[in-house]
Amino acid sequence: MSAPVILLVEDEPSQRAVLSYNLKAEGFDVVEAVDGEEALLLASEAQPDLCLLDWMLPHVSGLEVCRRLKSGKQTRELPIIMLSARSEELDKVRGLETGADDYMVKPYSVAELIARVRKELRRTRPAALGEELVYEDILLDAASHRVSRAGHNIKLGPTEFRLLACFLEAQGRVLSREQLLDRVWGRDIYVDTRTVDVHIGRLRKALMQHGGGDPLRTVRGAGYALG
Amino acid sequence: MSAPVILLVEDEPSQRAVLSYNLKAEGFDVVEAVDGEEALLLASEAQPDLCLLDWMLPHVSGLEVCRRLKSGKQTRELPIIMLSARSEELDKVRGLETGADDYMVKPYSVAELIARVRKELRRTRPAALGEELVYEDILLDAASHRVSRAGHNIKLGPTEFRLLACFLEAQGRVLSREQLLDRVWGRDIYVDTRTVDVHIGRLRKALMQHGGGDPLRTVRGAGYALG
DNA sequence: TGGTTTTGTGACAGAAACATAACAGTTTTA
DNA sequence: TAAAACTGTTATGTTTCTGTCACAAAACCA
Numbered sequence A, B: 001m002s003a004p005v006i007l008l009v010e011d012e013p014s015q016r017a018v019l020s021y022n023l024k025a026e027g028f029d030v031v032e033a034v035d036g037e038e039a040l041l042l043a044s045e046a047q048p049d050l051c052l053l054d055w056m057l058p059h060v061s062g063l064e065v066c067r068r069l070k071s072g073k074q075t076r077e078l079p080i081i082m083l084s085a086r087s088e089e090l091d092k093v094r095g096l097e098t099g100a101d102d103y104m105v106k107p108y109s110v111a112e113l114i115a116r117v118r119k120e121l122r123r124t125r126p127a128a129l130g131e132e133l134v135y136e137d138i139l140l141d142a143a144s145h146r147v148s149r150a151g152h153n154i155k156l157g158p159t160e161f162r163l164l165a166c167f168l169e170a171q172g173r174v175l176s177r178e179q180l181l182d183r184v185w186g187r188d189i190y191v192d193t194r195t196v197d198v199h200i201g202r203l204r205k206a207l208m209q210h211g212g213g214d215p216l217r218t219v220r221g222a223g224y225a226l227g
Numbered sequence C: 001t002g003g004t005t006t007t008g009t010g011a012c013a014g015a016a017a018c019a020t021a022a023c024a025g026t027t028t029t030a
Numbered sequence D: 001t002a003a004a005a006c007t008g009t010t011a012t013g014t015t016t017c018t019g020t021c022a023c024a025a026a027a028c029c030a
Helices: A013-025 A036-045 A062-071 A089-097 A110-124 A158-170 A177-185 A194-207 B013-025 B036-045 B062-071 B087-095 B110-124 B158-170 B177-185 B194-207
Strands: A005-009 A029-033 A050-054 A080-084 A102-105 A132-135 A138-141 A146-149 A152-154 A216-219 A223-226 B005-009 B029-033 B050-054 B080-084 B102-105 B132-135 B138-141 B146-149 B152-154 B216-219 B223-226
Touching: A005 A013, A005 A036, A013 A029, A013 A110, A013 B110, A029 A036, A036 A050, A036 A062, A050 A062, A050 A110, A062 A080, A080 A110, A102 A110, A110 B013, A110 B110, A132 A158, A138 A158, A158 A177, A158 A194, A158 A223, A177 A194, A177 A223, A194 A216, B005 B013, B005 B036, B013 B029, B013 B110, B029 B036, B036 B050, B036 B062, B050 B062, B050 B110, B062 B080, B080 B110, B102 B110, B132 B158, B138 B158, B158 B177, B158 B194, B158 B223, B177 B194, B177 B223, B194 B216
Parallel strands: A005 A029, A005 A050, A050 A080, A080 A102, B005 B029, B005 B050, B050 B080, B080 B102
Antiparallel strands: A132 A138, A138 A146, A146 A152, A216 A223, B132 B138, B138 B146, B146 B152, B216 B223
16 A cells, blocks of 8 residues: 655745655655645645645745645645644634644644644545554454454455555445556556456455455446445 | 653754754653753763764864763763764764764654664663563563573574564564664665565574464565564 | 346466575674 | 674575456346
8 A cells, every 4th residue: 555645835945854854754755845836736746645734835825725725626635734833823723714624833843743644644544554444344454464354364465455445445435447546556557447357356255255245346337335 | 750851962053942842742851052061061960861962063073072971980871872964974973983872864753863762761761661572472571682482592683683673562563674674774774675584584483493383474565564 | 138338257477576595795702 | 813693685496466368247228
């Protein structure tokens, strides 16, 4: 499973370097933007999982970037943590009003920032953080890379493991073959779309090896879903 | 018990502020010095448990401070972690054998710095954390540097020892080769990632020399895990 | 129903990931 | 200072996984 991607928007180079380095050390992928323009561009292009947004930016203010991200269709769901140098309560209120999901005042504890990042990602990318994912009698422990069903241990190849993690993260939503290729294989890998079918088959077989019904649902013309 | 006191020697105010803030956030008491003079004074006066020492200092260099601390009777036992801006200097620091207990190159991961601080403190203030790591019949005693399995003493090389300690600390989580290289070999050492495999093999052999199954699990495409 | 589209699946060859032994250079130990 | 222990790399063998294809089965549609 790919590491969560964090969009870091901060104009001051040294601040940016420190944050970037520490985020990378925690295992995140970091995409950096130096101003609002670039931030908005990368937000839709790099498909980040979370955005760290500085309040003070040249040209377009952080507040404005936040507002635009939250009103854009593609980027509405992107969690945003605002970083501000000032502690005035008014700023905080305004930040959260604009739709930011959290707010931190500089100077902040890096440990606390990381903790808040994790808190936001826990909602959207639980598998990437090493959480336990459950659906009925199926249990996937991302940290120890283990899967079991009704108590029986189940051995999965890397691809099937990621596939199952996707379905568990998607919470029953239907995922198209294209979406699965993106998330499981990666964005710029070219493989035949029918290959997904084969791996779905393998995943099904593995999950049913100790009995139990088929937990995967084929949605003709659309893709697959869990449950 | 009172919190460990850390003597932070760093002349640049912003760097000092960041470090101080983060250390305090982790529950340490911080005493700050801006140059070598003050550092030497505070080292004997404030009775710190550990010293974070910047390489570049006005007047008296960090290297010189380190040397003096290590030759002073009262301060000889004070653990020192040197902070250096560039990796070339790191070599010098190492080569000159200043007596520092650990080194970090800027920019560093705050999480890693904290981890190293704890590591040093564990030696000098062992009451802080439990020293024995256990998994099933495997026992690692960090204080005496001993490992045993099912009662049999097991002799491990330094690398295998650290490797096993990592797995015991990770509590069953999968560790990637990169993570292991970071933790066992160090962040800025270049070693082929395949080398990890070899040492895993050696560790396995050592752990199984008196019988018993393989406690290490290979997670294809991801890394290794204990149990 | 018959034809058409979509999905399921077994087989297979090639690729990738991993295990292990051997080796040469280095460091530590006695 | 010689011997022993340790390290990182390389080469080779082994296992496991992948992606594609071909054909079978199922679902859909008129």
